[in-house]
Amino acid sequence: MTAVVMARGLRRDFRLDDRPSTEVVHAVRGVTLDVAEGEWVAIAGPSGCGKSTLLNLLGGIDRPTSGVVAFRGRDLSTLDDGELTRFRLTNVGFVFQRFYLMPMLTARENVELPMAEAGLPRDQRAQRASELLRYVGLGARERHRPSQLSGGEQQRVAIARALANRPVLVLADEPTGELDARTGEEIISLFRMINGDGAAVIVVTHDDALAAAARRVIHMRDGAVVASAGSLPDDGVVRAGA
Amino acid sequence: MGVNGLRLDYALSRGHPPPMLSIVILLLLQAPLRTIAIDERLAADAGLAIGDRVVVAATPGSPGDTVVVGAIVHRRPDPSEIARADYRVYLHLDQLQGLIGYGDRVDRFAVATPDTAGTTRAIEQIDEAAFGFRPWRSRDIAVETSQTFRVVSRFHKAIAVITIAAGAIFLLCILLLKVDERRRDVAALRLLGISRRSVVRAVIVEAAMVSVLGSIVGVTLGWAITALVNAYYQAVYRTPLLFAVVTGEIVAFAVTLSLVLGIGAGALAAMRLVRASPLALLGR
Amino acid sequence: MRWTLAVASLARHRTRTALAVAGVAIAAALLLDMTMLSSGMRESFRALLLRRGFQIRLAPRGTLPFDTEATIPGAADIMGRLRTITGVSVVSPVLGAAIHIPLADRTITSFAVGNDARVQGDYELVTGRDADSAGDMVANAEFLRATQRGLGDTLRVATGYDPQLRAFSGERRLVIRGEARFFYLSAGQSAVAIPLATLQAMTGAAPQDRVSLFMVKVGNDSLVEPVRRSIQRSESLVDAISTADALSRVDARLRYFRQLGAILATVSLAIGFALVTTLVSVSVNERIGEIAVMRAIGVSRQHVIQQIVVEGAVIGLSGAVLGLALGQVTARWLNSILAHFPGLPAAIDFFLFQGRAVWTALALFLVISIVAGLYPAWRAGSLPIARALREEAVG
Numbered sequence: 001m002t003a004v005v006m007a008r009g010l011r012r013d014f015r016l017d018d019r020p021s022t023e024v025v026h027a028v029r030g031v032t033l034d035v036a037e038g039e040w041v042a043i044a045g046p047s048g049c050g051k052s053t054l055l056n057l058l059g060g061i062d063r064p065t066s067g068v069v070a071f072r073g074r075d076l077s078t079l080d081d082g083e084l085t086r087f088r089l090t091n092v093g094f095v096f097q098r099f100y101l102m103p104m105l106t107a108r109e110n111v112e113l114p115m116a117e118a119g120l121p122r123d124q125r126a127q128r129a130s131e132l133l134r135y136v137g138l139g140a141r142e143r144h145r146p147s148q149l150s151g152g153e154q155q156r157v158a159i160a161r162a163l164a165n166r167p168v169l170v171l172a173d174e175p176t177g178e179l180d181a182r183t184g185e186e187i188i189s190l191f192r193m194i195n196g197d198g199a200a201v202i203v204v205t206h207d208d209a210l211a212a213a214a215r216r217v218i219h220m221r222d223g224a225v226v227a228s229a230g231s232l233p234d235d236g237v238v239r240a241g242a
Numbered sequence: 243m244g245v246n247g248l249r250l251d252y253a254l255s256r257g258h259p260p261p262m263l264s265i266v267i268l269l270l271l272q273a274p275l276r277t278i279a280i281d282e283r284l285a286a287d288a289g290l291a292i293g294d295r296v297v298v299a300a301t302p303g304s305p306g307d308t309v310v311v312g313a314i315v316h317r318r319p320d321p322s323e324i325a326r327a328d329y330r331v332y333l334h335l336d337q338l339q340g341l342i343g344y345g346d347r348v349d350r351f352a353v354a355t356p357d358t359a360g361t362t363r364a365i366e367q368i369d370e371a372a373f374g375f376r377p378w379r380s381r382d383i384a385v386e387t388s389q390t391f392r393v394v395s396r397f398h399k400a401i402a403v404i405t406i407a408a409g410a411i412f413l414l415c416i417l418l419l420k421v422d423e424r425r426r427d428v429a430a431l432r433l434l435g436i437s438r439r440s441v442v443r444a445v446i447v448e449a450a451m452v453s454v455l456g457s458i459v460g461v462t463l464g465w466a467i468t469a470l471v472n473a474y475y476q477a478v479y480r481t482p483l484l485f486a487v488v489t490g491e492i493v494a495f496a497v498t499l500s501l502v503l504g505i506g507a508g509a510l511a512a513m514r515l516v517r518a519s520p521l522a523l524l525g526r
Numbered sequence: 527m528r529w530t531l532a533v534a535s536l537a538r539h540r541t542r543t544a545l546a547v548a549g550v551a552i553a554a555a556l557l558l559d560m561t562m563l564s565s566g567m568r569e570s571f572r573a574l575l576l577r578r579g580f581q582i583r584l585a586p587r588g589t590l591p592f593d594t595e596a597t598i599p600g601a602a603d604i605m606g607r608l609r610t611i612t613g614v615s616v617v618s619p620v621l622g623a624a625i626h627i628p629l630a631d632r633t634i635t636s637f638a639v640g641n642d643a644r645v646q647g648d649y650e651l652v653t654g655r656d657a658d659s660a661g662d663m664v665a666n667a668e669f670l671r672a673t674q675r676g677l678g679d680t681l682r683v684a685t686g687y688d689p690q691l692r693a694f695s696g697e698r699r700l701v702i703r704g705e706a707r708f709f710y711l712s713a714g715q716s717a718v719a720i721p722l723a724t725l726q727a728m729t730g731a732a733p734q735d736r737v738s739l740f741m742v743k744v745g746n747d748s749l750v751e752p753v754r755r756s757i758q759r760s761e762s763l764v765d766a767i768s769t770a771d772a773l774s775r776v777d778a779r780l781r782y783f784r785q786l787g788a789i790l791a792t793v794s795l796a797i798g799f800a801l802v803t804t805l806v807s808v809s810v811n812e813r814i815g816e817i818a819v820m821r822a823i824g825v826s827r828q829h830v831i832q833q834i835v836v837e838g839a840v841i842g843l844s845g846a847v848l849g850l851a852l853g854q855v856t857a858r859w860l861n862s863i864l865a866h867f868p869g870l871p872a873a874i875d876f877f878l879f880q881g882r883a884v885w886t887a888l889a890l891f892l893v894i895s896i897v898a899g900l901y902p903a904w905r906a907g908s909l910p911i912a913r914a915l916r917e918e919a920v921g
Contacts, residue, residue, distance in 0.1 A: 053912070061822050062912035082826060089824020096915070100819035104534035109527075116527035117825045161823065301596070302587045303762060389868045396863045401790065404856060408552040408797055415545040415801060419808040422542065475782070 002072075003034040004169055004200045005058050010067035012053050027053040028064070029223035037168070040191070040201045042214035050223040051204040052173050058202060059092050059171045060084050071169075089118055093162030093199075097174035099154040101146040107133060107157045108142040114164040125164075132160040136190060152183035159190055163199075170194055172203040176210055188213050276337055277312025283480050284329035285314045298331065300342045307341060309333070319483040353377070406499070413500065414507040417449055421511035428515045429523035438516040442509065449508025450501065457497040464488055464496075528829060532836040535809060546805045547845045550891070553794040553801070554849025558887040559857045559877060560791035564784050566878030571776055574873055575769045577709050578647035580618065580741035581750045583772065584757065584764040590775065591767070592622055597736040598763055608742060611756055613749035618645040618741040619722055623729045626684045626694060627673055634672050636716040638663075638685075639708075640725025640737075647709075647741050649719060653677065654704030660724050664704040669716035677702055683720075685728040696728035713865050713872035740764070776870075783864075783876070795894055798842065802898035806838045810906045817906045818914035827907040834903035835896055842895020846888050853887070854879070 012028040027050045035041050035058075043051045056062040057069055060076050069076045071091065079087060088094075101110045108129045115125035133142045136156040146154050155175060162170055172191070176184035188210055195201045203210060211217050219227040278298065280290060290296065290311055299306025315332070339345065353368075355361040361379060368377040424445075431441055468486040475485045515523065536543045584604075586596035598604065601619050608617045621640035626633050639648050643656040649664070654677045657664050663683070670676060680701050684694035700720065708717045726732040742757070744750045750768055757766040767775075777784070810817065820830060857877035864876045 052916070056912040056915075059822075061915070062910075085821065085824055085826045087824075088822065092824075094819075094822050096819065098815075100815060102531070102534075102816060102820075104538045105531070109530065113527060113820070113825070114823050117823075117829065165824070301763075389866070393864060393867045397860065400860055400863055401786075404552065404556055405790070405793070408549060408556065408794070411545055411549040411552060412797055412801055415542060415549055416804055418542050418545065419804060422539070423808055423811060478781070 002037055003070075004037045004039075004072060005035045005202075006068075006070045006073075007031055007033050007054075007058060008068045008070075010054070010057055010069065011065045012050070012057060012062065013065045026223050028057065030067070031220075031223075031225050033218060033225060033228070035169075035200055035202060038195070038198050038200055039216065040195045040214045041203075042211040042217045043202065043204045043220060044206070044211050044217055045220035047206075049220045051220055053223075054220070055171050055173055055202065055204050059094060059169075060088050061094075089114060090165050091167055091169060093159075093164070093167040093170040095155070095158050095162050095170065095172035095175045097177040099146070099151075099158045099178075101154055101157055101161075103146050106143050106145055107138060107149065107160075110146070110157055111160045111164055114161060118165050128164070129160075132163055133157070135163070135193075136160045137186075150183075151179050152186060155179060155183075155187055156190065159187070159194070163194065168199060170199050170201045172201065172205075174205055174207075175203060176205070176207045181209075184209065275308055275310045276334060278309045279313040279315050279332035280311055281315055281317055281330040283317060284331065285311075287329075290314075298333065298341065307337065309337075317481055319481060352380075410499070410503050413503045417452070417504060417507035418511045420452075421445055421449075421508060421515065425515055425523045428512075429520040432516070432520040432523075441516050442512040445512035445515075446505055446509050449504050452508075453501045453504030454497075456504070457500045460496065460500070461488070461493055528833045528836055531833050532840055535813070535833075535837055536840060539809075542805065543841065546801050546841050547848065549801045550798050550842055550845025550895075551848035551852055553798040554846040554887060554891050555853035555856050556794040557791050557798075557890065558850060558853035558883065559860060560787040560794070561883040561887050562853075562857055562877040562879060563787040563860075564791075565880060565883060567780055567783065567874065567876050568773060568777065569880070570873075570875040570878050572769060572773055574709060574871060575772055578741075580616070580647045580743050581747070581769050582742040582744065582754050582757070583767045584740035584742065584761070585767060586738075587763055587765050589765070590772075591739045597621070597731060597738055598740070599734040599736050600763075601735045601737040601740075603735075604740065604761060604764075607760065608740070608757065611753055613744045613746060613753045614742055615745040616645050616743035618642060618647050618743075619737045620646075620648065620739040620741065621722055621725050621729070621731060621736065622738045623685055623725060625718065625728075626687055627681055628684065628694060629673065634669075634716070636669055636672070636718060637711070638683075638725060639717060639719045640722040641719060642722055643719070646719070647743075649706035649708040649717075652705045652707055654702075657703055657719055657721055660721055661698070661700055662703045663700040663718045663720045664706045665702055665718040666706055666708050666711070666716060668714060669718055670702070670705060672716050675702060677705065683718075683728070685725075696730065698724065698728055700724075709873055710871045711873075712868060712870065715872075742766075795890060798845070798891055799894050799898045802838045802841055802895045803902065805841065806834060806899045807902040809837065810834060810902045814906075814909065814914050814917070818909060818911045821907075821909075821911045822915065831900075831903040831907040834906055835899040838895045838899025838903075839892060842891050842898070846891035846895075849891070850884060850888065 010028050010031040011026070014025045014027055015022050016025070029050075031050075031054060043054060045051050053062065057064050060069070060071075060079075063077065071087065076084065076087070101107075102113065105113070108126070111129040111132050112125045115128060120128070130139070130142060133139055136159055138153060138156050138160070141149060141153060146157070149157065155178075159175075162172075170191075175191070176187050179187065184207060191201055191203065191210075192213060201214075203214065205211055215230065217229055218225055219229075275295065278296075284290065292311055292314060294311045295308055296311065297306045297308050313332075315330070317330075333341070335348070339347070353364060355364050365377045365379070428441055428445075432438070465488050468488050471486045472484055476482065583591050584598070585591045586594070586598050589596050605617050605619060608614055618641060623638050623640070625636050625638040627636065641648060643658055649666070651664065652667075654664070656662075665673075665675075673681065675681060678701065680699050682694075683698055683700050685696035687694055706719060708715075708719075711717055720728075722737070723732070726736065731737075742753070744753050754766045754768045754771075757764070817830060821827070857879070861875060861877045865872050865874075
């Protein structure tokens with residue numbers, strides 16, 4: 001299988017402020033991994049282990065201190081800010097824990113936003129936005145504003161937005177973090193559908209059910225990958241290995 | 243002789259020594275010259291100094307009187323003279339009457355009295371006498387002739403009303419924005435159990451401090467700008483008149499207004515915030 | 527979409543947006559008024575001076591027209607010489623004097639203009655006919671109101687009052703033939719026009735044929751300055767003042783208002799700028815998370831900047847349009863105050879509405895609003911996405 005995204009020796013350090021004497025936090029330490037086209041990978045680990053930082057690096061939201069991130073063989077560090085933005089727009093869909101919908105836009109307008117940025121004509125993007133909202137089960141709510149939707153519905157709209165420009169990679173950071181179990185199940189089903197339609201999915205999660213639904217789980221601790229497995233073992237012990 | 247004598251006189255005053263005989267003749271034939279006073283503006287523009295001799299005449303080109311500049315006087319801070327480029331020359335009454343052919347006439351008399359009661363008595367007595375003219379209190383004349391000043395003053399007040407309105411809205415808007423920016427802090431405080439009243443009080447105190455600080459800066463800035471404005475326009479119009487004055491009343495008005503508006507806006511904004519539930523403020 | 531986002535962002539907080547627009551409106555109104563003030567006085571005065579086409583005025587040397595009681599002797603001789611100058615088409619002599627109208631219970635004092643009705647440039651007839659004969663006069667509405675007289679009435683008119691004898695001198699009986707609107711009077715001033723010869727006889731100016739002023743019309747505008755110079759050289763008793771001269775002398779007197787106008791215009795622009803930049807800055811600070819997400823999902827930096835600049839521009843433009851309407855109202859109010867400025871004709875508009883002034887004010891405010899939004903927009907477009915998302919999650 002070809003890798004859709006590849007990381008080699010990724011490091012990301014943060015300084016608390018600009019003084020030279022300040023402590024440096026090593027959020028990601030030497031991570032190497034490949035995610036294949038159409039693969040569903042979960043990244044799990046305790047709070048503060050660097051999961052979200054790794055996701056940001058893989059999605060081009062953040063730049064590594066050292067190491068390489070390549071998307072379909074193209075090194076992201078060779079892209080300037082404008083090219084990186086364009087890359088995210090057309091190749092990656094993001095889903096966040098807190099949904100981050102534009103509160104002043106309707107559900108349909110939120111989904112249209114990336115398409116408008118990509119230059120799609122108004123009628124085409126309106127039609128596709130309606131299709132996507134039906135896809136996520138919200139066909140009847142397209143004129144509602146986020147404040148008029150439940151948490152689960154807002155996350156569905158966010159997922160529809162992430163799919164707007166037909167990305168090959170969907171990145172989700174704790175997508176069920178603010179949802180109850182039942183709603184979380186619905187979201188997991190959606191991700192299953194998306195992955196089934198061919199998009200690679202990488203989710204960062206504390207949710208065992210979501211991790212279990214993934215084909216592969218990568219465990220992190222203190223900024224490093226400590227294990228990578230097909231699924232979590234029954235005894236809950238992390239084992240290293242492919 | 244007169245013209246030659248003038249030229250020689252002029253030469254004398256400029257320090258060129260003439261022949262001895264001419265000096266004696268001049269001294270014998272020349273009548274003593276009368277003096278005039280001129281204002282500082284004329285002195286500066288014409289390059290005149292005390293002791294200089296000039297000719298004053300009623301119409302251009304007509305023969306007049308040769309006089310000596312005996313004094314240079316300051317301009318009065320009179321708003322009605324502000325935009326006029328007039329010069330002032332002061333002559334002895336009889337000389338001016340003769341010069342302009344006025345005979346034994348004057349335009350007005352100025353009467354000084356010891357006190358207000360004396361003024362009233364004088365006015366009554368002058369009215370009763372059949373002089374054919376009317377006495378006025380100086381104060382009433384000042385009101386009548388200060389039209390320029392009153393128009394400018396009303397114009398300034400109108401501008402002040404407009405700028406105060408703009409400033410008031412600006413202040414309201416800024417404070418609303420600033421308090422709104424603190425919505426998460428307010429939500430956190432409320433979730434911790436701090437009462438609405440305490441939160442509103444804290445915001446009001448903050449708004450009051452901003453208003454007081456802003457007022458101090460504003461008054462200082464206003465005072466500095468006033469000094470600049472006066473210096474500039476006094477030079478432009480060549481007058482000792484004060485164009486802008488920062489008085490205690492103005493300071494008190496400005497500070498009171500900014501405090502009232504600042505505290506009012508802060509209170510309004512704070513009460514709006516505490517009415518909403520803390521979770522709503524956090525966007526949940 | 528950028529316009530949709532910008533307008534939707536502003537509509538989210540209606541109160542603060544409305545306040546900001548109101549603040550900008552008042553600032554824009556002030557800017558418009560000050561722009562109108564700086565050009566209005568001059569244009570209005572120029573139009574007034576040229577109302578009847580007289581481009582040059584001759585006043586006693588060293589004075590401005592009707593600034594003093596000085597007069598010019600030998601009017602007929604001077605007029606004869608003026609008419610021989612190439613380019614001169616009309617010469618109108620004018621004598622000004624105070625007159626007294628003794629009534630049964632009081633005496634009215636008014637201003638009188640002695641002129642030649644055939645060539646006069648001081649008034650336009652409203653009703654009735656002109657003062658063609660020696661015993662005629664025309665009066666303005668204020669005079670008719672003060673004396674409670676009308677067309678056809680006869681009045682005792684005197685030019686002198688002897689306080690010793692309590693008697694009037696220079697008296698005539700004149701008939702009111704017409705009502706006129708005088709161009710160069712102060713607000714509320716009452717005035718009459720009397721044939722020049724009659725007024726000269728009444729005031730004792732006849733023997734020396736004295737007048738206060740000549741108004742000269744030049745047939746070809748390009749000859750105005752050569753004619754003026756020629757008069758100035760040849761007539762030693764007068765100063766020849768062209769319209770341009772008069773304007774520059776009035777400019778000097780009214781410089782204070784022009785400078786005040788410039789200062790207030792700057793202040794209003796500063797207020798508008800501060801309001802827009804503060805509102806946009808706070809709006810951006812509140813939406814750091816949203817902006818970071820927009821950048822994360824692929825909205826380019828330029829488009830984020832454009833959207834925020836558009837927000838500022840929308841506030842500025844709406845405020846400016848409102849301010850234009852408000853500015854007309856405040857201009858009328860301010861004009862009514864300045865109309866009572868002594869020594870200036872009431873017919874002068876200090877705030878003259880000119881299309882150029884309107885467009886200048888609008889354009890300035892639009893530019894200011896765009897510039898005011900630039901810095902907060904640039905900050906928003908440049909924020910590090912990952913850090914902003916992390917801070918939003920923590921916050």
